Amino acid sequence: LDLKFNGSSSLNFIPVGKSTNVSLSSTWETPSFDGAFLPDFREITEDGFTTNWNVLHLNRPYPQSFRGAKQGIYQSAFGVKLIVPVDEYQKSMRSAKYASMFITLTFLLFFFVQILNHVRIHSIQYIIVGLALCVFYTLLIALSEHIPFNLSYLISSVGIISMITMYAHSFAKNVRLTKVICGILVLLYLFIYSIIQMQDYALLMGSLGLFIVLGIVMFLSRKIDWYAVQTKEK
Template sequence: MKSLKTNIYFKVGTIFFIGLLLLIPTSMIENLIYERESTQKEAINEVSSKWANEQTLSGPFISIPYDKYIKEYSKKDSTTKVVKVKEFIHILPNELKITGKINPEQRNRGIYQIVVYNSKITISGKFKNFNSSEYDIPEKDIIFNKAQFTLGINDLRGIEKQINLNWNDKSYSFNPGVISDDIVKSGMNAQIEINPTDNSYSSFSFEIDLKGSQILYFTPVGKTTDVTIESSWKTPSFNGAFLPDSRKVTDSGFKANWNILHLNRNYPQTWTNNTYNISNSSFGIDLILPVGNYQKTYRSIRYAILFIVFTFIVFFFIEILNKIFIHPIQYILVGIALIVFYSLLLSLSEHLKFDVSFIISALATLLLIAGYVKAILKSTPLMYLISGILLILYTFIFVIIQLEDFALLIGSIGIFIILGLVMYFSRKIDWYNLNISEENEEKK
């Protein structure tokens, strides 16, 4: 047993094995982070399902049905007959202007916060008069009196009040549903009058009170689309196919404006049936919460192996340079304390701000390890040495988490410096002639 105790290769192998074992609880905490994040998403989905989900306003557009005659061959009696089927012409507006105000609210489900909103949106614009010569369709087959003005809405439960369409100074009531799912699957429609002989533009306008959860998107269906949205939310994220042409974000909220041309998207102003998909051009606002505790905790635990390896290297050098013996069980206890830090961080960050949680967890772990080192090594200088090194490591990780854009650069530089320090302090060690505690054992 004495030979194993002083055998440097046995010691290195034991430390390496302990380090590998500690990766198991590290992996378990990573899984716990994913589990808690999934629970948060479930809470968000639960609240959204009762309030209203994320909303995308697709349109408005006009759908005009027409009769199409096709030949159908019957194998049963070897005859051919002509069958009438209904298809649709879809027309997008020449001008589209959207203005709106979002009123956000924070709801709680257990310990989780969810963002929902009420919005008041005004939509107006103009349609170019229908020209049947643009289509290879006989005008007699086009059913003008069944034309539908359609607006796609993801979740109709978000509609707060009855909506009336002002079409050429006439009022029409919207009805739920869509007459064709060529462009949208869910929405509302109003049957309007179209005069094919009228060459003037048709104007429209309506207001909609819409509620939803976290996201509000729009589609640039106009030949020119102008969208202006304002809100009291302080931390918006502008996402989708287009970013705002101008935006202003202050402590009192934000205001953003998009101006998009039909040349900026990959579909025309008119087509038949389901030839084109407009959903890929959607853009808008994500009312994100100004915290990402689970993402930050996950990012910090990715450096757990660095903590374990560097702490164990320091302990190993203390053994070699000070001719003392640290038992493998003591390595294990210190390693577990380093892993428990992440469990503390995860649990505290669900109730406190992440930065505060990190500081509390780091200080608690430092005090625990410092007290244990003082007890087993009976040396105040060594206790300060270990505590100082861990403090530097925790500060290093904290800085990396804050600087997301420069995390790779700072992390690479930090690891390079750590490697340089290890090489510097180990430069004079004779690795071929090492005894860990031989002198101490002889004195006993």
């Protein structure tokens, strides 16, 4: 039985036959095969994909003949999902999803600058830095509507990093410390950019990045006397 039809989400099959053989081809470039059975053969190219399943009744959790409702029928389904690749619009949306993490990491940077270098940073100054970080995403989305995303990200990140660096120098009053803040901000923006570009390993890279950040935080704070810090603040 040959079928031709259009779709935009997914296509699944239930192997109710004694032998179920499914051959599927499409011009979609980014498929994701899922379900109870993986394909016996798959070929993915820039022109689309071709795949084949061959499922015997012995591999299913239910017999060939049964009466009434039977559990496990829908759980035995297999098929393909049409994954939307990471395009310009998705990059902008993904960058916005990482906003809370990025703002938190930036605040963490200024907090350790305050603790380790005895720099007094007022809560209002934290708010101003947070507003600058929010403006970055506004600029990014606005610019990406008119120019390519990569160029939009470069312009927005350079502008915000320069702004925050100059503002940090006003209360840090230390060129070396200001350079350190600028360097870490550059690394953070590069880290977010690399995650946005990835399609299959974004979660893995994000988790590894946060693991490394947490390790650095634990290393830097291992000798801090938090009780003494609280006493000084009081």
